[in-house]
Amino acid sequence: xxxxxxxxxxxxxxxxxxxxxxxxxxxxxxxxxxxxxxxxxxxxxxxxxxxxxxxxxxxxxxxxxxxxxxxxxxxxxxxxxxxxxxxxxxxxxxx
Numbered sequence: 735x736x737x738x739x740x741x742x743x744x745x746x747x748x749x750x751x752x753x754x755x756x757x758x759x760x761x762x763x764x765x766x767x768x769x770x771x772x773x774x775x776x777x778x779x780x781x782x783x784x785x786x787x788x789x790x791x792x793x794x795x796x797x798x799x800x801x802x803x804x805x806x807x808x809x810x811x812x813x814x815x816x817x818x819x820x821x822x823x824x825x826x827x828x829x
Contacts, residue, residue, distance in 0.1 A: 740791040743804035747771050750782070750791050750799055763791045763799070766809055780809065787811045 735754065740763065742748040747770075750763035768777040791799040803810040 738791075740799045742766070742799050742802060742809075745771065746777075746804065746807065748804050748809060752791075766811075768809070782811065786813055 736751045738752060740750045742750050746768060749767045749769065750765070751767065752764050754764075763782055766780045766782055768779075769775070770777050790801050801812055
């Protein structure tokens with residue numbers, strides 16, 4: 735089930751949730767959901783693999799998510815930080 739849900743955006747409506755306690759990295763989110771504002775129906779669901787993506791939501795905060803952007807019918811989430819490939823960049827991530 736879903737213990738906590740987090741509102742990432744209200745227009746368009748995007749929600750993040752830890753489904754079945756699958757967010758093993760402590761981020762508080764395992765999946766993102768886009769919901770049609772008129773009908774309330776699910777538009778899309780994106781899994782947020784904890785080893786790949788760097789979104790973060792406080793467990794008990796409804797709107798306490800960070801490291802993401804929503805716009806133009808798109809959800810932008812960074813990857814987890816990892817070792818950079820170029821000299822002078824110790825860690826990096828991608829959007």
